[in-house]
Amino acid sequence: MGWVKSPIHKRAHQNKRYNTATMLQFKLVLLGDSSVGKSSIVHRFVKDSFDEFRESTIGAAFLSQTIKLEKHPDVTIKFEIWDTAGQERYKSLAPMYYRNANAALIVYDVTQPGSLVKAQSWVEELKNKVGDQDLVICLAGNKVDICDEDATAREVQREDAQLYAQEQGLLFYETSAKTGAGVSAIFQEIGERVYQKKGMEVPSSTQARKPLNVELQRPSTNDSTSCCS
Amino acid sequence: MQMEDRQESPKSQSALVTEPADIKKIKSEDFPSQNDDEEPFYDFQAFVKLMKDPRADPIVRYTRSFLNNFVTKRELWTSEEQRKLVNDFKVFVFDKLTLYEPFKSLDAANLLNAKEGMEKLIMGKLYHKCFSPCLKSQLNVLDKGHKLDLDHDAMLADKREEFRFIDPQHLEINDKISSKLETFTQLSAKELGRMNGYKAPRDKMVCALNACRVIFGFLKHLKLERDGADAFIPLLIYAILKSNVESLISNVNYIERFRYPGFLRGESSYYLSSLQGAAGFVANMQVESLHIGNQQDFESKYHANQDALRKERESRQPSDPHKNASIPREPYGPSPSDYILKPLDGATNIVLSKFAELFSPAPASPQGHDAQEDVEGHDDITRLAQEMEEKEHARVLRELHAMFPDMDQELIRDISIAKKYRIGACVDVLLTLSS
Numbered sequence: 254m255g256w257v258k259s260p261i262h263k264r265a266h267q268n269k270r271y272n273t274a275t276m277l278q279f280k281l282v283l284l285g286d287s288s289v290g291k292s293s294i295v296h297r298f299v300k301d302s303f304d305e306f307r308e309s310t311i312g313a314a315f316l317s318q319t320i321k322l323e324k325h326p327d328v329t330i331k332f333e334i335w336d337t338a339g340q341e342r343y344k345s346l347a348p349m350y351y352r353n354a355n356a357a358l359i360v361y362d363v364t365q366p367g368s369l370v371k372a373q374s375w376v377e378e379l380k381n382k383v384g385d386q387d388l389v390i391c392l393a394g395n396k397v398d399i400c401d402e403d404a405t406a407r408e409v410q411r412e413d414a415q416l417y418a419q420e421q422g423l424l425f426y427e428t429s430a431k432t433g434a435g436v437s438a439i440f441q442e443i444g445e446r447v448y449q450k451k452g453m454e455v456p457s458s459t460q461a462r463k464p465l466n467v468e469l470q471r472p473s474t475n476d477s478t479s480c481c482s
Numbered sequence: 483m484q485m486e487d488r489q490e491s492p493k494s495q496s497a498l499v500t501e502p503a504d505i506k507k508i509k510s511e512d513f514p515s516q517n518d519d520e521e522p523f524y525d526f527q528a529f530v531k532l533m534k535d536p537r538a539d540p541i542v543r544y545t546r547s548f549l550n551n552f553v554t555k556r557e558l559w560t561s562e563e564q565r566k567l568v569n570d571f572k573v574f575v576f577d578k579l580t581l582y583e584p585f586k587s588l589d590a591a592n593l594l595n596a597k598e599g600m601e602k603l604i605m606g607k608l609y610h611k612c613f614s615p616c617l618k619s620q621l622n623v624l625d626k627g628h629k630l631d632l633d634h635d636a637m638l639a640d641k642r643e644e645f646r647f648i649d650p651q652h653l654e655i656n657d658k659i660s661s662k663l664e665t666f667t668q669l670s671a672k673e674l675g676r677m678n679g680y681k682a683p684r685d686k687m688v689c690a691l692n693a694c695r696v697i698f699g700f701l702k703h704l705k706l707e708r709d710g711a712d713a714f715i716p717l718l719i720y721a722i723l724k725s726n727v728e729s730l731i732s733n734v735n736y737i738e739r740f741r742y743p744g745f746l747r748g749e750s751s752y753y754l755s756s757l758q759g760a761a762g763f764v765a766n767m768q769v770e771s772l773h774i775g776n777q778q779d780f781e782s783k784y785h786a787n788q789d790a791l792r793k794e795r796e797s798r799q800p801s802d803p804h805k806n807a808s809i810p811r812e813p814y815g816p817s818p819s820d821y822i823l824k825p826l827d828g829a830t831n832i833v834l835s836k837f838a839e840l841f842s843p844a845p846a847s848p849q850g851h852d853a854q855e856d857v858e859g860h861d862d863i864t865r866l867a868q869e870m871e872e873k874e875h876a877r878v879l880r881e882l883h884a885m886f887p888d889m890d891q892e893l894i895r896d897i898s899i900a901k902k903y904r905i906g907a908c909v910d911v912l913l914t915l916s917s
């Protein structure tokens with residue numbers, strides 16, 4: 254059935270502005286106990302990202318944010334961030350959210366050991382149900398600012414969590430949504446990893462993606478409502 | 483929870499082959515990224531006009547031939563076959579749009595609109611074959627996918643009755659949430675219920691989005707929106723539980739099956755998943771699913787409700803077999819589709835050969851069984867399209883009036899015109915004005 258060509262390449266050159274950039278869209282799902290700081294991390298990320306595309310939207314549970322990869326300045330990544338309900342009773346909804354995700358950010362609170370246990374159970378579930386070859390998983394120990402103020406508040410040692418993450422092949426960061434420490438690094442690293450995974454799968458990735466960039470990017474100057482009525 | 487065993491459909495020999503393997507996963511589809519705040523341009527009438535253009539003849543013929551084959555080649559396709567057939571046709575015809583005038587020279591936004599129009603047109607025509615509640619009369623020959631939709635809808639209806647007495651606290655809904663809760667969840671549920679009034683996947687999706695927007699409007703009003711899913715999900719579940727939206731799960735699954743994947747992304751995709759999750763939660767609700775403060779109080783309410791239900795069910799005519807809890811819910815009856823029994827690859831091959839048949843008639847070579855459709859010609863499709871468009875505007879106004887009864891009717895009309903009857907955009911404006 255050779256009669257169907259991919260429509261992707263059709264309108265590749267409509268807008269020269271983005272021809273050199275690569276724009277990828279990743280779905281990232283947030284997992285972790287209630288109150289560990291998932292929403293705060295994301296809000297910090299969105300707030301601290303000075304986004305030349307001005308594409309970020311802040312919704313209550315879904316938001317998107319575009320960044321440039323520091324290591325590949327020509328690569329732009331749009332994160333679509335999916336929040337999940339942290340309450341234990343809504344755990345059964347999670348598969349609806351993590352299916353087709355490119356990345357999972359699993360957050361625990363370094364002052365609450367129970368939240369690490371919960372985080373680990375998410376790691377297990379993702380490994381069992383998704384298969385981690387496709388999914389970038391990042392473990393984040395949040396609220397380190399509290400430990401900086403008062404070392405006795407720390408209940409989860411950095412080394413322990415790091416070792417666990419290493420064994421499981423996860424990215425690992427300690428963060429503070431309050432001070433911003435580690436937050437942008439997380440998204441940079443996740444973006445980088447997903448990009449690498451995807452890049453490796455497709456040999457001629459830049460070539461293949463170039464036309465795509467244009468399609469993915471809606472230039473702010475070309476509001477779709479302005480060109481027709 | 484998974485509402486349905488859904489195998490990722492294997493790659494066909496069609497468009498997917500030319501896409502790099504990762505693209506589908508990354509969801510980098512062939513459509514301009516949409517600003518999540520603003521609905522894209524959507525004008526069905528504009529599409530209808532284009533279809534009337536004589537140069538659109540090949541497209542009209544492709545469409546007619548597909549529709550005709552879809553309804554005549556087989557009495558009933560399985561839900562997965564339908565999904566694949568419809569999707570492959572869209573891929574096919576969307577590509578053709580770039581080859582034939584007047585579509586060929588459209589700019590990106592108008593081309594997108596034409597694709598939307600095409601989806602609306604074909605699903606309007608195929609609705610009675612694809613939307614599970616329309617197939618109720620064929621229950622004993624139904625494939626697993628459609629049957630599960632109906633079963634899950636029935637489960638949801640039963641659970642709604644079983645737990646209709648529960649309070650917000652049982653779902654851990656924030657204490658701050660006020661007396662207005664009932665009003666807003668009812669509004670939200672009303673929007674959900676409107677899904678049944680539409681055939682186009684996009685229109686159903688808009689209703690779903692509006693339902694979610696109403697809840698967010700409420701959360702914003704209470705300054706709780708930063709709680710994100712923690713606040714949103716319980717409210718959505720509560721809205722579903724306290725509503726009597728018919729066929730919610732069938733609707734949601736229909737959207738997922740027949741909304742073009744390139745259109746179902748970002749925020750829409752998030753809310754659709756939330757709805758699936760929330761509906762699934764209610765359909766599987768157990769006492770253990772709930773937060774129970776006072777055990778004794780809960781039990782007495784539960785049993786009182788059970789008694790009341792028993793009486794109601796006794797007096798109720800068993801007109802709808804699905805309302806009857808004693809009907810077995812597992813697949814039963816004569817052999818389901820042959821395809822289900824075969825290993826996936828075998829099934830795929832059969833399905834693939836069917837696609838070839840469906841798409842085979844060349845634009846200018848109608849086969850015998852096409853004769854009747856040929857007589858209908860352009861006008862049939864364009865008239866249908868036009869009717870759908872007119873009804874749409876009237877519906878938008880009606881719905882906005884119903885959702886915002888206190889709002890000045892003139893104002894609602896003006897906003898609707900300004901926002902080109904994009905109900906989502908209208909709801910956003912009206913929510914802002916009303917808070």
Ligand SMILES: Nc1nc2c(ncn2[C@@H]2O[C@H](COP(=O)(O)OP(=O)(O)O)[C@@H](O)[C@H]2O)c(=O)[nH]1
Binds near residue numbers: 712
């Ligand atoms: N000190 C401190 N507090 C935090 C941090 N991140 C979140 N919080 C607080 O923890 C509480 C829960 O945060 P939230 O983001 O809503 O958690 P979520 O339920 O995981 O989304 C809020 O009161 C936040 O202000 C952090 O890095 N440091």
Ligand SMILES: [Mg+2]
Binds near residue numbers: 336710712
């Ligand atoms: Mg949160």
